Amino acid sequence: MSLIRQIWLLLLGTLLLAFAGSVGVSIGSARETLQTQLRLKNSDNAAALALALSQQKGDPQLMELLMSAQFDTGFYRRIRLTTVEGKLAFSREATLAPSRAPDWFVSMVAIESTPGIAQVSDGWRALGSVQVESHTAFAYDDLWQAGLRSALALALVGLAAALVAHAVVARIRKPLNRAVEQAQSLVDGEFVSVPESNVPELQRLTRAMNAMVARLKLIFEAQAAQVESLRQQAHSDPVTGLANRKHFMGQLGAALQSEDGTEEGGLVLLRVLDLAGINRSIGHGATDRMIGAIAQALQAYTQRVPGCYIGRLNGSDFALCLPVGGVTMETAQAVNEALAVVLPAFGPGIGIAVGAVEMRRDRHVAQVMSAADAALARAESRGAFSVELGIVGEAAGVAGGTAMGGEGAWRKRIYDALTNQRVRLVSYPVIDSQRQLVHLECPLRLQLDPQGSFETAARWLPLALRTRLTPTIDERAVELALSDIGHDGLARCVNLSAASLADSSFVARLRNLLLASPAHARALSLEVPESAAVDHFAQVQELARQLRPTGARVGLEHAGERLSRIERLFEAGLDYVKLDAAVVQGVAGDSGRANYLKSVVAMLHGLSMKAYAEGVADPADAQLLWQIGVDGLTGPWASALRGDLLG
Numbered sequence: 001m002s003l004i005r006q007i008w009l010l011l012l013g014t015l016l017l018a019f020a021g022s023v024g025v026s027i028g029s030a031r032e033t034l035q036t037q038l039r040l041k042n043s044d045n046a047a048a049l050a051l052a053l054s055q056q057k058g059d060p061q062l063m064e065l066l067m068s069a070q071f072d073t074g075f076y077r078r079i080r081l082t083t084v085e086g087k088l089a090f091s092r093e094a095t096l097a098p099s100r101a102p103d104w105f106v107s108m109v110a111i112e113s114t115p116g117i118a119q120v121s122d123g124w125r126a127l128g129s130v131q132v133e134s135h136t137a138f139a140y141d142d143l144w145q146a147g148l149r150s151a152l153a154l155a156l157v158g159l160a161a162a163l164v165a166h167a168v169v170a171r172i173r174k175p176l177n178r179a180v181e182q183a184q185s186l187v188d189g190e191f192v193s194v195p196e197s198n199v200p201e202l203q204r205l206t207r208a209m210n211a212m213v214a215r216l217k218l219i220f221e222a223q224a225a226q227v228e229s230l231r232q233q234a235h236s237d238p239v240t241g242l243a244n245r246k247h248f249m250g251q252l253g254a255a256l257q258s259e260d261g262t263e264e265g266g267l268v269l270l271r272v273l274d275l276a277g278i279n280r281s282i283g284h285g286a287t288d289r290m291i292g293a294i295a296q297a298l299q300a301y302t303q304r305v306p307g308c309y310i311g312r313l314n315g316s317d318f319a320l321c322l323p324v325g326g327v328t329m330e331t332a333q334a335v336n337e338a339l340a341v342v343l344p345a346f347g348p349g350i351g352i353a354v355g356a357v358e359m360r361r362d363r364h365v366a367q368v369m370s371a372a373d374a375a376l377a378r379a380e381s382r383g384a385f386s387v388e389l390g391i392v393g394e395a396a397g398v399a400g401g402t403a404m405g406g407e408g409a410w411r412k413r414i415y416d417a418l419t420n421q422r423v424r425l426v427s428y429p430v431i432d433s434q435r436q437l438v439h440l441e442c443p444l445r446l447q448l449d450p451q452g453s454f455e456t457a458a459r460w461l462p463l464a465l466r467t468r469l470t471p472t473i474d475e476r477a478v479e480l481a482l483s484d485i486g487h488d489g490l491a492r493c494v495n496l497s498a499a500s501l502a503d504s505s506f507v508a509r510l511r512n513l514l515l516a517s518p519a520h521a522r523a524l525s526l527e528v529p530e531s532a533a534v535d536h537f538a539q540v541q542e543l544a545r546q547l548r549p550t551g552a553r554v555g556l557e558h559a560g561e562r563l564s565r566i567e568r569l570f571e572a573g574l575d576y577v578k579l580d581a582a583v584v585q586g587v588a589g590d591s592g593r594a595n596y597l598k599s600v601v602a603m604l605h606g607l608s609m610k611a612y613a614e615g616v617a618d619p620a621d622a623q624l625l626w627q628i629g630v631d632g633l634t635g636p637w638a639s640a641l642r643g644d645l646l647g
Contacts (some may be wrong), residue, residue: 004173011165015158019151026150027143031109034139042116045076046132050118053081053130058122064090067130077113077135081120083128094135101144109143111136175202182209191216191570220570223606227599228564234592235561235583237312239288240295246590248311248319250582253365254615255321257581258558263458264325267368268332269355269376270294270339273384275316282347290346294318297338301331306531319372324462325358329389332356340385351384359392361458368392410463413448418469418476422447424454425480429642430493430612430634437642438612438632439491439525442484444477461497470497471506478513478524485520493525495557498532501539507546514550522551527578530559533566544573558614560584563600570607577604581615581635587628588620594628601629 049070056062063081071079071092081090115133119126175197185192191213196206235247243251255265272278272294279287291312298310298320307323320335322328332354343350355376359368375390382388417423424447427440445454464470474496481492500506514521526547533540533556544554555576556563560583566572579600587593601611613625616635625633 004169004176007169007172011162011169015161015165019154019158022154023147023151026154027109027147030143030146031111034143035111035114038111038134038136038139039114039116042114042132042134043118044116045134046116046118046130049079049132050120050130053120054122054127058125058127060089063120068092075134075138076132078115078131078133080131081128082131084126089128101140105144105147106140109140111139111143113139172199172202175199175206179205179209182206182213186213186216191220217570220603220607223599223603224564224569227596227603230592230596230599231560231564234590234596239291240312242295242298242318243309243311245311245313246586246593247582248309248313248321249365249369250585251309251311252319252321252368253585254558254581255323256359256361256363256365256368257615258361258458263361263462265359265361266322266325266328266331267357267359267372268320268322268328268335269313269372270298270318270320270335271353271355271376271380272316273351273353273380274349278347278350281349286346290343290350293342293346294339294352297335297342325360328356328358329387332387332389336385336387353379353382353384354387355379355390356387357390357392361456363392410460411467411469414446414460414464414467414469414473417446417448418472420450422450422454423476423480425477425484425492425494427492428634429638430632431638431642432632433626435641437490439493439523441634442477442481442492442494444473444480444494446473465497465499468499471500471503471509473497474500474506475509475513478510478526481524482513482517482520485523486517489523491523491525493527493555495527495529496543498529498536501528501532501536501543507543511546511550514547514552518551525553525555525575527555527557530556530562530566530580533569533572533574534562537566537568537572540574541568541572548573555610555612560600574609576610576612576631578612578614578634579630584613584621584625585615585617586621588618588624594624597625597630598628605629 049067052066053063056066067079067081067090070076071094074094076092076094078093079090080088080092083089113133113136115131117129117131119129121127178194178197179202182192182194193210193213194206196210197203232241235243237244242248252267272291275287278290282290295310295312295318298318301320301322302308302310305323308321310318310320312318320331322331336352336354339352343352353376355372355374355378357368357371357375359371371390371392375388379386379388424445425442426445427442429440430438432438443457445456446460447454448460461470464473474494477494481494484490485492510526514524526543528540528543540554547554553575555574555578557578558580559577560580563569563577579597583593584597587597604611610631611629612632612634613630614634616622616625616633616637619637622633622637
């Protein structure tokens with residue numbers, strides 16, 4: 001039984017006892033008063049009647065007539081006249097008069113009517129004695145009415161006391177609820193501080209809880225700093241801080257295979273010519289500064305263009321990956337011209353060669369790198385500060401929004417696909433270490449043309465973002481997932497765009513949609529990209545807070561690169577984090593990456609979050625990820641394993 005309920009029971013019992021005791025004392029006092037009044041009344045009436053009888057000079061007929069007249073007034077239960085010899089000279093008795101008080105009340109509160117006795121005489125001659133006893137029905141009626149008035153008055157007082165008690169209990173309940181919510185938040189992995197209570201005992205409890213939360217925050221911050229340090233060691237070049245070759249290749253591979261990435265992009269390779277000779281000529285320190293200047297020039301693009309990333313492939317080679325197509329050659333020339341101004345300041349004979357390629361999402365990493373290397377070799381053969389463009393497949397021209405009639409036409413095609421139900425979800429399994437299904441990842445496909453194929457998000461998402469259709473698309477995806485859950489009962493996961501969270505009414509509509517199907521909502525997971533938690537933390541936190549009552553789970557996808565930069569990850573209210581393929585691929589052969597992932601998983605588990613790995617293709621990687629403590633895997637290996645199990 002809860003503490004609040006015990007307090008209420010104690011207060012209720014006290015009020016009931018006080019009410020019953022007060023009513024009982026009041027009725028008891030009134031009963032004694034009425035009995036006293038009846039006794040005095042009977043005595044007075046007997047004396048008055050005896051005086052009247054004494055004036056009749058002993059005439060029996062007149063005395064009988066007088067006593068009958070007195071009895072017939074209806075107030076008396078019994079009148080008797082007894083002679084001095086003890087003989088009964090006159091007696092009249094009436095049945096007990098009916099009372100308006102309930103029978104149970106009459107039997108419970110008995111009122112005694114003591115008869116009044118007075119002597120009758122004729123002068124000095126004694127004639128006998130008269131006995132008068134009044135009815136008690138009137139006394140019972142008065143006592144019942146007095147009891148009702150007393151009970152009503154005490155009930156009103158009790159009601160007022162209950163209202164005061166309610167206010168006091170509510171005042172106690174508020175800090176108690178805050179303490180319970182704070183404790184539950186700790187269980188859920190959220191470190192929340194609450195205002196201290198004015199109640200001394202609760203104040204000490206709240207202060208201790210807040211101190212514990214502050215201590216846990218410090219532990220998390222230290223752990224996050226350690227994770228970031230391990231990430232830098234595993235993924236970064238020690239001189240420039242850029243991604244090393246292995247991590248950059250993982251990022252490139254993940255981008256080329258991503259369902260929700262861009263359809264087109266570009267890759268720029270940059271090589272410092274004769275780095276060994278430059279190192280001998282200007283010295284190791286100056287060479288490092290020159291390398292840093294090149295890295296700084298490339299980092300300017302990552303700061304201005306979301307989704308752009310860079311890496312140092314080896315001592316002399318750098319790579320810049322662009323998230324959009326059609327601007328690769330222009331970017332390569334801009335980088336070349338900027339460095340042509342900067343590099344001569346470090347010494348004579350310093351030069352670079354630049355190779356660039358346009359690429360599409362469905363190409364293999366080896367094809368893209370081969371074409372870029374060929375373009376770089378041609379530029380290197382032409383001499384310092386040369387730029388060459390290579391080709392990998394044919395460009396689709398979609399992401400620029402100029403194909404198929406421009407943005408207006410694309411908006412119409414996307415909107416028609418939604419309204420005409422030309423949409424469907426595809427599914428990829430996420431499995432746990434016991435080879436059991438955690439949930440199905442369900443990216444949305446649109447059939448943009450009535451007779452065409454269903455297109456991946458990479459094809460239409462850039463235009464949906466520009467035309468602000470992502471909230472409608474995401475709502476439709478959630479509707480399809482809920483419907484599919486209703487058909488087969490399998491848990492599913494749907495990706496939400498960060499742009500949808502910027503719509504002020506999107507989360508409310510999503511909450512209503514989930515509350516309309518509570519049983520199915522509990523089997524649904526919703527994911528937002530890591531970038532949303534970094535750049536729009538409050539929106540992600542509000543999404544988790546609003547959807548928690550529905551039973552749906554909320555997580556991050558494509559996480560890892562910026563995970564430790566989410567300063568208040570412990571307050572986000574997330575249920576799980578999916579680590580990006582670029583972070584987990586090749587972990588079996590890289591101890592630094594394995595140590596980093598182990599720290600990330602331990603940090604997430606400490607925050608009561610599950611850790612899943614994306615894009616797992618190698619069984620050796622999968623085995624090591626299980627050992628590290630990852631809760632689930634997805635990717636080609638998981639899909640193949642799931643197919644074998646179902647087969």
